[in-house]
Amino acid sequence: VPLVESGGGSVQPGGSLRLSCRATRYWFNTYCIAWVRQRPGVEREGGAGMGIDGSIRYGESVKGRFTISRDEPKNKQFLQMDNLRVKETATYTCVALPYCDAWQEVKYSGLGTQVTVAS
Numbered sequence: 001v002p003l004v005e006s007g008g009g010s011v012q013p014g015g016s017l018r019l020s021c022r023a024t025r026y027w028f029n030t031y032c033i034a035w036v037r038q039r040p041g042v043e044r045e046g047g048a049g050m051g052i053d054g055s056i057r058y059g060e061s062v063k064g065r066f067t068i069s070r071d072e073p074k075n076k077q078f079l080q081m082d083n084l085r086v087k088e089t090a091t092y093t094c095v096a097l098p099y100c101d102a103w104q105e106v107k108y109s110g111l112g113t114q115v116t117v118a119s
Helices: none
Strands: 003-006 009-011 017-023 032-038 045-050 056-058 066-071 076-081 090-097 113-117
Touching (some): 017 090, 017 113, 045 066, 045 090, 056 066
Parallel strands (some): 009 113
Antiparallel strands (some): 032 045, 032 090, 090 113
């Protein structure tokens, strides 16, 4: 598995979680490493991505609440999620994209981590 996620879990509405993605090889200079999410019956939705030049893209629904960051020496990327909403319950997956915004063009993927937002 080229990308390994951790940090999912359960949180109350308004709470926070921090997801981690560890790449098994150095891809930060080749792909946009991003987070996407999938809810049952809903098309995959882009969360946040960081491009090879360090540029950042956020999905419209998470702007201002999610923050993406990277630790390149450790081949890790993080997604800080604040003020989570019930409707954001989903499987969050770390993916490699040809460029950020290409949320549906996944080149490589992790197995995903479940995030549940509930009272």
